Structures are given as structure tokens and as C-alpha cells.
Amino acid sequence: MFDSYRPATLEEALELMGKKTLIPLAGGTDLMIRARNFQGASRNFKGDVILIAHLNALKGITETEEAYVIGANVTQAEMVASPILPEFVRHVVAEMATPAIRNAATLGGNIVNAASVADTLPILYACDAKLILKSVKGERIVNVEDFVLAKYKTDRHPDELLISIVLPKFQIQSYTYQKMGQRKASILSKVSFLALCTDHDVRIAIGALNDTVLRSKEIEKMIAQKKPKTEILSAYQALYQSHDDKRSTKAYKERVVNNLIGKWLDEKHEVNNG
């Protein structure tokens, strides 16, 4: 058997986590499934559990001059309904899961779960987001690409909670988002493609292809310099590390991504030429 805790405050939570290793449980939409067990039986957790979804210190969306700050406990439904967040963020999140799941699922849970198919991660990579983590020992700020180490593997220390996510602000001129799945919603991404054109650069994040989100600032520079399409596509091709999985084959996923990039480049150049 395992124990379950529900500390009243963040301070109490971190203190508990400093004393022994606990499994943080937020919305439960990943974890309750992983801990599945027979109907009526207690869940099959591999250790003691700490409930965090009620902690106010992890809630709320705010903004400063330079950034949006999103609490780890903010749900997908709250993100979609936010009057503060930019449209492309709300668009990506609105295409996740189902309405009922979005009411429970948190941003923090999507990040720390670190599935290769996690749909919020491409947003974070494209924005150069920073994550704020806390333990009894103090706070640290980590770049998202340094935090996600591999599929289902992060740099979170066992005594840490993810507190908030900082999305730097920039002027977006246009964006494109494509999520290729079998059904429109409620299906984990086969591959996703997010392209942002800001007033000073382009950013492309490809999700669910490699184990972690694919973003290359070098290739983005080539795009800004209007290098030929074939050169750009082969530069991306060299970075693909996908493999066959339950959902689709490596060849299929890479072909889909190449088509998405190619189509986007064609449209973008049309705009530039016109």
C-alpha cells in the first residue's frame, strides 16, 4: 500500500517532498491511467502520492511587460478560455484531448509527463519558454529544452515541483498549426507542426516525431535567408530520429512532416514574393 497526502500550502508540500520521495498528482489524466487497476480496487501507485491540484500557488495566468506566466496547475480549459494568452497558444491547446479531459488536465502535468506526443511542448519550444521549479532548497529556472531530457524523462529533481511556465512575449505576425491525427480531437498527435513568424524571426517546432520536440535555430536562419526549399528540407531530414510505433511508421511520419514544412514554405514564399 501507499500513502496519499494533501498539504494545505505549497510550503508544506515542498517540506514533505524534502523528507521523502512522493509522486505529484495534478489532474490525474496521465497518472490515474498509468496507475490503473481493477474496478473498485485502489490505484496501483508505485510510491506515496502527493495531491497538488488544489495548491493556489500553482494556479493562475498573469503577464508582465516581457512574458506570460502560467501556473503549473492551470488547466487546458483555462488556457483556452484565457483573455490574456495569445491566439496561437489557445488554438494549439483547444485541439488537445476532449472537453472533459481539458477541464482536468494541467499544463504542468503535460510538461512533466514529457510524452513525445505532448501537445503543449511545441508551444514552449517555439517560445523559448522557461520553467520555474521549487524545492525546500530553493528555486531554479530551466530552459524547456534542457528540462525535457527524453521521452517521459525530465530533469526534475525528486524533491521539486514545477511551479510556473514563463512564455516570453514577442510580436507574432502569423502562425500555422497542424496536428495530424486520425480524428480531429481526442487523439494523441502523430505529428504536429507549429510555425510562428515574429517581427524579427521564424520559429518552427515539430512535435511527436522525435522523442522530444524538434526545433533547429540554424535551419530557421536558413529559412529567414530564403535558402532553397530542397536545402531546408534536407537539413530537417538529417535531424529526424523517429521510429515506428503503435500509431504510425517512421516513413509515414517523416513524409507528413516534410509535406507540412514544404507546404508552409511555399505559402510563406508566396507571401514574400507578393
Added chain:
Amino acid sequence: MMRYEFMLNGTSYMVEGDLTRRLLDVIREDHGLMGTKESCQEGECGACLVFIDDEIYNSCLVPIGNVIDHSVVTIEHFSKSTDYERIAKAYLDTGAVQCGYCTPGMVMATQALLKQDKKFTLDEIKLELSGNLCRCTGYQTIFEAVEKLLEEVQEDV
């Protein structure tokens, strides 16, 4: 020891012991409310939907500790409301109920849609109900019921 409580269908109850028990199990086993169904156990089918503070949730994925100080409403309680009566009538009129297993969840998702008080295209209706699977009807009659309900709202305005 902290005292934890939650509301179920308007009555306050204590929460004791394992806080990771599924809300679904508490509803069905402790309270004998069988209108909330269990099927996929993984958030895909919507048979287990309940309202928490008036929003729909998959009770098969909600740990009981997450509803402390919140209000849960199941189909048994919702079925006493006039909103429910309207939805039930539309479902019956269009033949949207066959075996009925998906119906409580489908009705709750329909209420969540209607509550938004705006227009929906058919594609948008499909997305709103995308968390609810039905093995019998082929969905067409369910979408018709929802469209009928949306039209009624329009006429009321």
C-alpha cells in the same frame, strides 16, 4: 488529522482514507449511484462523466482528493432539473437512445455544450461530444437532438 469534505448531489460527505480512490468508485460503491457508468477506464468514452462545480469531468480519472471542497453532481441529481427534461425530450424525439449506456454521459456533455450559450456548427458539435463514445446509434440521432436543442434556444431569444 485534517477533516476533508466534499458535496455530492447537494449533501456534504467526509472524505477519508486513500485520497487517490477514483471519484467513480466512491459514487458507485459508497453511494450506490449507478447512473455514472464505467467502461473504458481511461478517459476515452465519457460513460463516467459527472459535473464538478458545473463542468464535466471523467470520474474514472478524478482522485477523490481532488473534489475536496468542491461540488459533484451525478445524473441522478441532474435529472431533477428542467435543463435535463429538455435534453431528455430531444433525445427521445430523435431516437438518440438505444441501449442507453452512453446516455447519462452524453446528456451531461450536451448540457456542457448548451450552457455555453452560443451557436455551433455540426463539426463543432462533434468536437464538443468527442469525449463520448456510443456503440449503438451511429451518433447521427444524437447530433440531431443537439441541433434541435440549439434551435429551441435560438427560438426562445
